[in-house]
Amino acid sequence: MRIGKELVAASATPLVLALLGEGESYGYALRKRVEELSGGELQWTDGMLYPVLHRLERNGWVEASWGESESGRRRKYYRLTARGREQLEGERRQWQVVDSTLRGLWFASLDPASGT
Amino acid sequence: MLEERMAEWRSWLARRPAIAGADIEELEDHLRTQVGELEAAGLAEDEAFLVAVKRLGDLDALSREFAEEYSERLWKQLVARPEAGTLASENRREAWIVVALATAAAAAVKLPELFGRSLTGGDESFYARNLALLVLPFLAAFFARRRGLDRVSVAWIGGLFAAGAAFVNVFPFAPGSHTEVLAALHLPIALWLTVGVAYAAGRWRDPAWRMNFVRFSGEWFVYYALIALGGGVLTAFTLFVFETIGLDAGRFVGSWLLPCGAAGAVVIAAWLVEAKQSVVENMAPVLARLFTPLFTLLLLVFLGTVVATGNPLDVGRELLIGFDLLLVLVLGLLLYAISARDPRTPAGPFDALQLGLVVAALAVDALALWAIASRISAFGWSPNKVAALGENLVLLVNLAGAAWLYARFLRGRVPFAELERWQTAYLPVFAAWVWIVVALFPPLFGFR
Numbered sequence: 347m348r349i350g351k352e353l354v355a356a357s358a359t360p361l362v363l364a365l366l367g368e369g370e371s372y373g374y375a376l377r378k379r380v381e382e383l384s385g386g387e388l389q390w391t392d393g394m395l396y397p398v399l400h401r402l403e404r405n406g407w408v409e410a411s412w413g414e415s416e417s418g419r420r421r422k423y424y425r426l427t428a429r430g431r432e433q434l435e436g437e438r439r440q441w442q443v444v445d446s447t448l449r450g451l452w453f454a455s456l457d458p459a460s461g462t
Numbered sequence: 463m464l465e466e467r468m469a470e471w472r473s474w475l476a477r478r479p480a481i482a483g484a485d486i487e488e489l490e491d492h493l494r495t496q497v498g499e500l501e502a503a504g505l506a507e508d509e510a511f512l513v514a515v516k517r518l519g520d521l522d523a524l525s526r527e528f529a530e531e532y533s534e535r536l537w538k539q540l541v542a543r544p545e546a547g548t549l550a551s552e553n554r555r556e557a558w559i560v561v562a563l564a565t566a567a568a569a570a571v572k573l574p575e576l577f578g579r580s581l582t583g584g585d586e587s588f589y590a591r592n593l594a595l596l597v598l599p600f601l602a603a604f605f606a607r608r609r610g611l612d613r614v615s616v617a618w619i620g621g622l623f624a625a626g627a628a629f630v631n632v633f634p635f636a637p638g639s640h641t642e643v644l645a646a647l648h649l650p651i652a653l654w655l656t657v658g659v660a661y662a663a664g665r666w667r668d669p670a671w672r673m674n675f676v677r678f679s680g681e682w683f684v685y686y687a688l689i690a691l692g693g694g695v696l697t698a699f700t701l702f703v704f705e706t707i708g709l710d711a712g713r714f715v716g717s718w719l720l721p722c723g724a725a726g727a728v729v730i731a732a733w734l735v736e737a738k739q740s741v742v743e744n745m746a747p748v749l750a751r752l753f754t755p756l757f758t759l760l761l762l763v764f765l766g767t768v769v770a771t772g773n774p775l776d777v778g779r780e781l782l783i784g785f786d787l788l789l790v791l792v793l794g795l796l797l798y799a800i801s802a803r804d805p806r807t808p809a810g811p812f813d814a815l816q817l818g819l820v821v822a823a824l825a826v827d828a829l830a831l832w833a834i835a836s837r838i839s840a841f842g843w844s845p846n847k848v849a850a851l852g853e854n855l856v857l858l859v860n861l862a863g864a865a866w867l868y869a870r871f872l873r874g875r876v877p878f879a880e881l882e883r884w885q886t887a888y889l890p891v892f893a894a895w896v897w898i899v900v901a902l903f904p905p906l907f908g909f910r
Binding site: 396397420422 | 484485487488489491492494495496498517518519520521523524527528530531532
């Protein structure tokens, strides 16, 4: 199964915010975590993650700083801000509504007898 | 090996104006981490690099994403940035070709002097008739090359230019002939629309491409005006610095700097519009929005004054041309407002204002038509009056159609796209009319 482009794009913001909610991280690690958590079903084109991160930074939801990787390379780390946490909460509620709506529909269509 | 490829990849990214140095560094860290991990999983170094680069995704798409996030970065790079996917060498070649074409246009303006046609002494009518013919072929050539025009189209466009040259140079115009002046005034418009065929390449029937050409024309005009402004400053300083050492640069300015600069700027302005069209918001629509209310006000006050004072329109020839120009200007405001509007948005107050402008222009047009008609009945037909009459009718039909569609659009009856289609479908009418004035008026009126 491949997840459609629109859905991947729409879910990128809450996913990144939620992952950063777990603690400071950087691009490559974020991508890896998403892949692990989704069992490899949710695949990002790696490069696209960065414009998303920079947009979140512009909105003031995350802040970035340059640090060092284990091997001593310069690496850009991102962490959630207070505003980002609010945004994450908002996103979470929105997605829950979508999720529960769909759940209700899936449930009804699985069990036609209950639809009457 | 890896370092070499990495450097190559970095320089690839560095050419994208939307991706800055720090972004490249961040992406490089990503790439290196990925390569390291793939190598640990048993891939060879170059394999790992290829896979990692592929996972990073298409660079064009990536730089578009960055461009959306960082549009202000593009503002700083107006000129001569490589387009996505073109190589730097190709871009440099394009720049050279533009310079060559501009130089050729500048030289072409001086070419007739080799045959004893002096720009400043006595041959003004020759230059008036031929100036567009000397310059615009280079603009057409610029687009023909850029768009990779096929041979048939090139032949058609060449043929139209040749026909224009034949009409204005072979016709035996009487001295001080009115039809000659009319032909000289209309030929540049006819040739400009011919350039439009080259601009749109094979798609000149496509309304979207016609609209693109309308947009291009407006932007070109803005750029040309800006270049002219700079040229004016250059001219003033040329005169000034030589005056300080007691030399008069007036002759050089008059016979070289101004004509050659004006000709070369035609190509340069087109290139600038092309180079940045996707980058910066267009200027012409902004001007149209700014001046639409002011011109509406002008027309309404004028109409009100005519009604209040009862003064008849005393139209001589110059005034007739003045009124035509006014209507052309209104049409331009309308066209640019239309070209910049997102056809998906619903009607707003500006649209109502736009309709007001068109209706006011229609009233003024009707007034002018009536004045011309009364002049014709009093003094008989003349080439100037027929040209003015025809122009007014052509514009009247256009504006009436636009007003009708605008009114229907405001009441939600038709989508805005209908208005766009009406204007783009009308362009050939303008082309037909100017060619008629160039090609048929002189013989019809006996070259008077």
